[in-house]
Amino acid sequence: MSKRNKLSKFADIMSFPNVYQNFSPKEIKPLGKNGVEVQLKGKWSEHFGNEKAITLELACGRGEYTIQLARDYNDRNFIGVDVKGARIWKGAKMAIEEGLENVAFMRTKIEVIEEFFAPNEISEIWITFADPFIGKPNRRLTAPAFHDRYKNMLKDGGIVHMKIDDPTLYESTKEVLAERNDVKILYDRDDIYSQALDFPELEYKTYYEKSHLEKGRKIKYMQWTYL
Ligand SMILES: C[S@@+](CC[C@H](N)C(=O)[O-])C[C@H]1O[C@@H](n2cnc3c(N)ncnc32)[C@H](O)[C@@H]1O
16 A cells, blocks of 8 residues: 555544544553544543443454344444554445444554453454564464453353454454463354355455465454453
């Protein structure tokens, strides 16, 4: 993507009503439409205008899961989270064009996610094709430090869904979860397309999933909850 194209997308998302951005993890200052500071932690119902359950998609990229879930479940709200504004632009624009009012995007580093969501504010989390960060395991979105953040934000019984191709990230996630004494694995398949899908949402394909499938990679999917 050219620098010019990127800058134009950054300018666009600043004017979108469904995007919030926090530019530095060192300074918590979430900006909404036209750069106005908006603190929505514990108050996302004010953005959506209702109290419906909220699902987060972490590492949402272009927001394919956020958008498709929102189309299929209009009784729920969905927020895509990613640090890359030019990727979020795609999902946010699509949501505006389709009139999907149950969609929002939060641009931030996920390391500071608890600054934007209150304890018990979230019902489900999807982690879609997160980076494996080979050689930098602490940066993985399922590294030990992330789980207490997820557990705090989730309501009791809230589910984390992870869809992934990378075997290192898949195995390391299972090792990290096994070391905790408060995790219940609800579902785990290491090659979901080798059999009939158990959940219709697994049909959705993100940009990265399509590229992994073209290379013949196996797609894995897990669900867990914190006790
Ligand atoms: C491999 S891409 C997957 C994007 C999308 N889910 C898909 O499947 O097409 C991983 C995404 O995670 C985002 N990401 C990685 N680490 C992050 C972090 N610590 N905080 C926020 N976003 C992060 C990247 O910006 C990137 O868009």
